[in-house]
Amino acid sequence: QKNVGILAMEIYFPPACMQQASLEAHDGVGKGKYTIGLGQDCMAFCTEVEDVISMSLTAVSSLLEKYGIDPKQIGRLEVGSETVIDKSKSIKTFLMPIFEECGNTDIEGVDSTNACYGGTAALFNCVNWVESSSWDGRYGLVVCTDSAVYAEGAARPTGGAAAIAMLIGPDAPIAFESKFRASYMSHVYDFYKPDLASEYPVVDGKLSQTCYLMALDSCYKIFCDKYGKLEGKQFSMANAEYFVFHSPYNKLVQKSFARLMFDDVVRNASSDEVAKEKLGPYTSLSSDESYQNRDLEKAAQQVAKSLYDAKVQPTTLIPKQVGNMYTASLYAAFASLIHNKHSTLTGNRVIMFSYGSGSTATMFSFRMREGQHPFTLSNIAKVMNVEEKLKLRQEFPPEQFIEALKLMEHRYGGKDYVTSKDTTLLAPGTYYLTEVDSKYRRFYARK
Ligand code: ACO
CATH class of the missing domain: 3.40.47.10 (Thiolase/Chalcone synthase)
Known part of the structure; x- marks a missing residue:
């Protein structure tokens, strides 16, 4: 098919x-x-x-x-x-x-x-x-x-x-670009529901943020490796129009996109001169240190700001308005993109990052196409x-x-x-x- x-x-x-x-x-x-x-x-x-x-x-x-x-x-x-x-x-x-x-x-x-x-x-x-x-x-x-x-x-x-x-x-x-899936799965206690008598999770908020970013880094690296092998050229953020993240709260989405920008600099894949200059000094940090370094976090968010506005901001409407929807969060972010950009998406590549505590994560890719009524982007937005x-x-x-x-x-x-x-x-x-x-x-x- x-x-x-x-x-x-x-x-x-x-x-x-x-x-x-x-x-x-x-x-x-x-x-x-x-x-x-x-x-x-x-x-x-x-x-x-x-x-x-x-x-x-x-x-x-x-x-x-x-x-x-x-x-x-x-x-x-x-x-x-x-x-x-x-x-x-x-x-x-x-x-x-x-x-x-x-x-x-x-x-x-x-x-x-x-x-x-x-x-x-x-x-x-x-x-x-x-x-x-x-x-x-x-x-x-x-x-x-x-x-x-x-x-x-x-x-x-x-x-x-x-x-x-x-x-x-x-x-x-x-349409899925099925060849480019990349996963990261590990055993951690960042967020879990061991008490069967309660609907509430046990959550280590700080740990869950770090686990999320570690999974993101690992998935992105494997995604880029697979892309490089299959396409014969290096992947960077420039190769996708939009990035959609699992969205527990918007600040983590801002930090995640900034992290990908840092990852591009670390991988020597960035062609963004400002990013290279501002984030270059942090590439010598060990990966553990890099998750705790507040200066890096702030610098990366600052450098990523204008690209964030173009490649991520259109995906944030529903998660900001509705909150974390757990399994539906990533797809609600994607629905926000279709709502905001349905008339210009054809031909675009959209990178999706799914994270579930515990933990399980996959990065994958969509290629947006014209479609045929009723299965078109504009009809999806309308419905x-x-x-x-x-x-x-x-x-x-x-x-x-x-x-x-x-x-x-x-x-x-x-x-x-x-x-x-x-x-x-x-x-x-x-x-x-x-x-x-x-x-x-x-x-x-x-x-
Ligand atoms: N005005 C503006 N910003 C403020 C203010 C203020 N008055 N007060 C605090 N802040 C900022 C902090 O500086 C911080 O921002 P930064 O991260 O950019 O530095 C931010 O608000 C959060 O404040 P913290 O004190 O760091 O964190 P808090 O104790 O509020 O907990 C947390 C936040 C950990 C996200 C908590 O809400 C939580 O545990 N949520 C559930 C777990 C979760 O969603 N994890 C994400 C992945 S797993 C999943 O999807 C379930």
């Missing part, structure tokens, strides 16, 4: 949100700590009628309807998520009613889990399937769905929630309708966000309750949770 990749996308995020500036005031931290320090504007959160299953039901049914896809045409459905609802029954099975209704139960695939990386694993499974000899000619469908919530403390402002659905097949407007979705949200004060978290802490893993079924905030067509019965069975309805 040729040009296998993403044919269509849909994104859903909860309409309830909270301004980061109001959380700063509530938490009594310095003004600017979350908005400038972390680079975040706003955070979406699930109220008691929404969860990762309702969000993914909404994203999947909306994608099928808006692109006119018959559910019988789906041959593989893969879900990436790190939000545990059930230790055995996959989220994928909760989505099956959409397909069973049309008589389609012949659908491969289950869930993939490893922190924020599960969505990428699910995507690769679908792409590999379409490229393989077991492909039966139907579409693959990938769903990334998560609700990111943290215990009170420094990590709480880096929450968020969303679901993204992506249709996979040949002749895609977003996702990001601006409208952001505009229709309702802001809540921190007190109500905290109240929502408390209720969900209480209900997590619980049974025998009905929700308020309050759908005032929800757009028509949105799924919501109505009840968890005495046998822990979950029930959903659609507005």
